[in-house]
Amino acid sequence: QKEVEQNSGPLSVPEGAIASLNCTYSDRVSQSFFWYRQYSGKSPELIMSIYSNGDKEDGRFTAQLNKASQYVSLLIRDSQPSDSATYLCAVKHNFNKFYFGSGTKLNVKP
Amino acid sequence: DGGITQSPKYLFRKEGQNVTLSCEQNLNHDAMYWYRQDPGQGLRLIYYSQIVNDFQKGDIAEGYSVSREKKESFPLTVTSAQKNPTAFYLCASSDSTTNEKLFFGSGTQLSVL
Numbered sequence: 001q002k003e004v005e006q007n008s009g010p011l012s013v014p015e016g017a018i019a020s021l022n023c024t025y026s027d028r029v030s031q032s033f034f035w036y037r038q039y040s041g042k043s044p045e046l047i048m049s050i051y052s053n054g055d056k057e058d059g060r061f062t063a064q065l066n067k068a069s070q071y072v073s074l075l076i077r078d079s080q081p082s083d084s085a086t087y088l089c090a091v092k093h094n095f096n097k098f099y100f101g102s103g104t105k106l107n108v109k110p
Numbered sequence: 111d112g113g114i115t116q117s118p119k120y121l122f123r124k125e126g127q128n129v130t131l132s133c134e135q136n137l138n139h140d141a142m143y144w145y146r147q148d149p150g151q152g153l154r155l156i157y158y159s160q161i162v163n164d165f166q167k168g169d170i171a172e173g174y175s176v177s178r179e180k181k182e183s184f185p186l187t188v189t190s191a192q193k194n195p196t197a198f199y200l201c202a203s204s205d206s207t208t209n210e211k212l213f214f215g216s217g218t219q220l221s222v223l
Contacts, residue, residue, distance in 0.1 A: 032210050043217045044214055046212070092210060098155070103151075103152050
């Protein structure tokens with residue numbers, strides 16, 4: 001079983017719609033969760049971090065965490081073509097080890 | 111400007127050759143990491159270091175070696191034992207005491223001639 005699992009997609013949404021990206025993780029003691037955006041050929045950039053159960057909003061982005069279900073998600077409201085990228089879910093384990101999912105490719109169609 | 115600098119941006123390796131990827135950071139971060147990314151895949155951890163003169167193997171350390179002689183520098187050597195080295199290599203750092211986020215360099219694309 002992989003440490004972090006994501007649906008590889010591609011996920012296609014029309015411009016202006018809500019994109020929903022999901023991630024599950026295997027280590028129950030994980031405390032820190034991150035969403036990174038990666039454009040093709042570029043390095044990942046941090047979108048959101050979340051540490052406690054519930055929702056965390058930042059502009060058009062909302063991260064949701066449910067530790068009981070070992071589930072973290074990212075919602076992107078009013079999706080724009082510039083949001084088209086691969087979104088990586090990352091989980092921090094003990095000893096400062098970060099594990100990444102394989103990423104979900106998002107296509108936002110104009 | 112503070113950040114992480116990786117060089118070179120592109121690197122070509124001949125069969126049987128060792129090559130070294132450079133990673134330098136001026137963020138004063140204690141922890142540094144090397145990840146490998148294959149096309150359409152996520153990031154896999156090669157090595158990481160929490161402090162100077164100490165480092166640990168990640169999930170795919172075979173065929174790679176690292177050193178951490180200075181806080182700012184964490185070079186990765188891809189040895190001839192790594193039979194499939196073609197990938198995008200990413201260096202990252204974090205301040206494990208206050209800021210848990212990973213900051214990434216711009217990456218090195220390694221290809222085999």
